Amino acid sequence: MIELENVSCGFGGTPLFSGLSLSLTPGSFHFLTGPSGAGKTTLLRLCYADLRADQGQVRLFDQDASSLGRDGVAMIRRRIGVVHQNCAFLDHLTIAENIALPLTVADRAAEAAGNLPELLAWVGLTAQAGQFPPELSGGERQRAALARAVIMSPDVIIADEPTGNVDWEMSQRLLTLLVELNRMGKAVLIATHDLTMIRTMKAELSARVLRLKDGELVQAGAEL
Amino acid sequence: MKAVLDLIVGDPQADRAVPHTGITARLTVFATGVMAFLAVLVLALSMTAGRVADRWADELAQAATLRLPADADAATIEKALEILRTTPGVAAAKALTEAEQQALLDPWLGPNLALDALPIPQLIEVIADDPPYDPEGLQARFAAELPDAVLDDHARWRAPLLKAANRLRLVTWLVTLLIGAALAAMVVLAAQASLAANVQVIHVLRLVGARDIYIARAFVRRFTLRAAFGAALGALAGVIVVQLVPVGDAPGSFLAEIGFQGAGWLWPLVIPLIAAIVAFAATRAAALARLKEQT
Ligand SMILES: Nc1ncnc2c1ncn2[C@@H]1O[C@H](COP(=O)(O)OP(=O)(O)OP(=O)(O)O)[C@@H](O)[C@H]1O
Numbered sequence: 181m182i183e184l185e186n187v188s189c190g191f192g193g194t195p196l197f198s199g200l201s202l203s204l205t206p207g208s209f210h211f212l213t214g215p216s217g218a219g220k221t222t223l224l225r226l227c228y229a230d231l232r233a234d235q236g237q238v239r240l241f242d243q244d245a246s247s248l249g250r251d252g253v254a255m256i257r258r259r260i261g262v263v264h265q266n267c268a269f270l271d272h273l274t275i276a277e278n279i280a281l282p283l284t285v286a287d288r289a290a291e292a293a294g295n296l297p298e299l300l301a302w303v304g305l306t307a308q309a310g311q312f313p314p315e316l317s318g319g320e321r322q323r324a325a326l327a328r329a330v331i332m333s334p335d336v337i338i339a340d341e342p343t344g345n346v347d348w349e350m351s352q353r354l355l356t357l358l359v360e361l362n363r364m365g366k367a368v369l370i371a372t373h374d375l376t377m378i379r380t381m382k383a384e385l386s387a388r389v390l391r392l393k394d395g396e397l398v399q400a401g402a403e404l
Numbered sequence: 405m406k407a408v409l410d411l412i413v414g415d416p417q418a419d420r421a422v423p424h425t426g427i428t429a430r431l432t433v434f435a436t437g438v439m440a441f442l443a444v445l446v447l448a449l450s451m452t453a454g455r456v457a458d459r460w461a462d463e464l465a466q467a468a469t470l471r472l473p474a475d476a477d478a479a480t481i482e483k484a485l486e487i488l489r490t491t492p493g494v495a496a497a498k499a500l501t502e503a504e505q506q507a508l509l510d511p512w513l514g515p516n517l518a519l520d521a522l523p524i525p526q527l528i529e530v531i532a533d534d535p536p537y538d539p540e541g542l543q544a545r546f547a548a549e550l551p552d553a554v555l556d557d558h559a560r561w562r563a564p565l566l567k568a569a570n571r572l573r574l575v576t577w578l579v580t581l582l583i584g585a586a587l588a589a590m591v592v593l594a595a596q597a598s599l600a601a602n603v604q605v606i607h608v609l610r611l612v613g614a615r616d617i618y619i620a621r622a623f624v625r626r627f628t629l630r631a632a633f634g635a636a637l638g639a640l641a642g643v644i645v646v647q648l649v650p651v652g653d654a655p656g657s658f659l660a661e662i663g664f665q666g667a668g669w670l671w672p673l674v675i676p677l678i679a680a681i682v683a684f685a686a687t688r689a690a691a692l693a694r695l696k697e698q699t
């Protein structure tokens with residue numbers, strides 16, 4: 181569904197990585213780790229057409245990302261649920277409205293009525309539904325971001341540090357959801373520093389762990 | 405058409421996606437209000453001018469005056485009347501009595517004038533028939549038979565009057581058009597400012613899969629409704645002011661008639677609609693163009 185082939189990308193001349201390839205297929209589960217500043221967020225942004233590759237090819241749902249118009253990008257993004265590292269909420273809308281936003285902008289707001297309460301309960305934000313993003317804690321915002329990422333029931337879920345600010349118990353709960361969605365055939369890609377989480381999950385899943393370091397993407401193995 | 409319907413009844417959520425910016429909103433309402441107000445005044449002026457000019461022209465077209473020297477005797481007057489009566493296209497001809505002449509002069513010279521002390525020309529009122537007489541032919545006939553008589557057929561008053569009235573109408577329409585253009589420009593500027601202030605919001609909307617048209621709709625809906633609202637207020641204020649213009653005591657004076665009549669009343673009602681259409685088109689074009697630039 182998402183394929184990167186020999187991709188290089190960087191800011192201001194020097195590429196962060198080059199010759200990088202990655203393929204997300206239905207039902208696949210990937211962790212992406214690496215030191216801060218290695219380019220994890222950059223790599224994820226390539227996957228939802230928020231950045232263009234300098235070289236190489238990015239294929240999103242069998243379409244060449246570089247040839248997508250703005251509407252084409254919008255359509256692709258409706259099939260990819262993203263938890264952004266900085267959450268990217270609209271501060272003037274309530275948490276419930278923010279979570280429903282992907283449906284709203286797709287003119288499918290009516291569908292939110294069914295899913296939303298369940299989703300809010302599941303990320304533990306029922307009580308906060310009417311609050312505004314700046315009033316929430318970092319962890320609460322991340323949970324809301326995850327709820328927004330899955331509300332469209334996307335084919336691919338991409339999460340950038342989704343558990344950075346939540347406690348162990350909550351991060352287990354969030355991951356369990358991602359695992360469930362993965363079992364339903366969705367491709368999941370999570371960027372995280374949290375090696376403990378990776379170790380726990382790896383045992384349960386046939387998850388692949390990729391490590392981005394010094395411009396190279398390598399499969400991490402036994403050292404985890 | 406569907407876009408317009410969507411806009412009016414449409415999903416208020418589309419509007420909510422973009423935060424309200426208090427100052428742009430109020431300025432847009434204010435500026436459209438002022439423009440609608442001016443448009444109402446200008447249109448009222450235009451219609452009044454048109455009406456007054458039409459009537460003057462009508463009155464002048466019907467009546468002409470034959471002027472005889474002050475010392476004209478009864479035989480000369482009778483001869484003039486005879487010529488007029490035998491001219492095809494003259495419905496009636498009547499020598500004004502002393503009292504009538506006095507009444508005509510009253511407004512200019514006051515009522516206590518001793519008319520016979522002054523060499524006042526004798527006037528004969530000539531009412532044209534339909535079809536009217538040929539003024540040049542009549543002029544020629546008087547030149548031959550009664551060289552002292554001067555036919556004042558008012559055409560030379562009428563032509564410049566009509567011309568002036570038509571100019572005035574043209575100018576007021578031009579002013580109205582300019583007001584519309586200024587409204588469009590103002591709405592474009594306000595929409596641009598609003599789009600620029602909401603770069604971050606637009607980015608987030610795009611991240612969750614919003615298409616340009618969706619984002620544009622939020623802005624278009626808002627500016628259209630604001631323009632319509634502002635223009636309605638402005639038009640209302642304009643109508644009130646037009647109605648309040650002090651009515652001159654002289655009937656038939658220009659000021660006594662200022663305002664709308666009959667179908668003219670449609671204009672103040674149509675102005676908010678036109679403002680809304682202008683705002684809709686202007687914001688839509690501005691928003692889509694801007695969204696194209698901003699990735
Ligand atoms: N928009 C940008 N303009 C310029 N440089 C950028 C931009 N975004 C990222 N970078 C640079 O690219 C590098 C990689 O950034 P990126 O956010 O991908 O790292 P990361 O692996 O996600 O780090 P972290 O683990 O801290 O989130 C950093 O050095 C960053 O400064």
Ligand SMILES: [Mg+2]
Nearest residue numbers: 220221265340
């Ligand atoms: Mg990052």
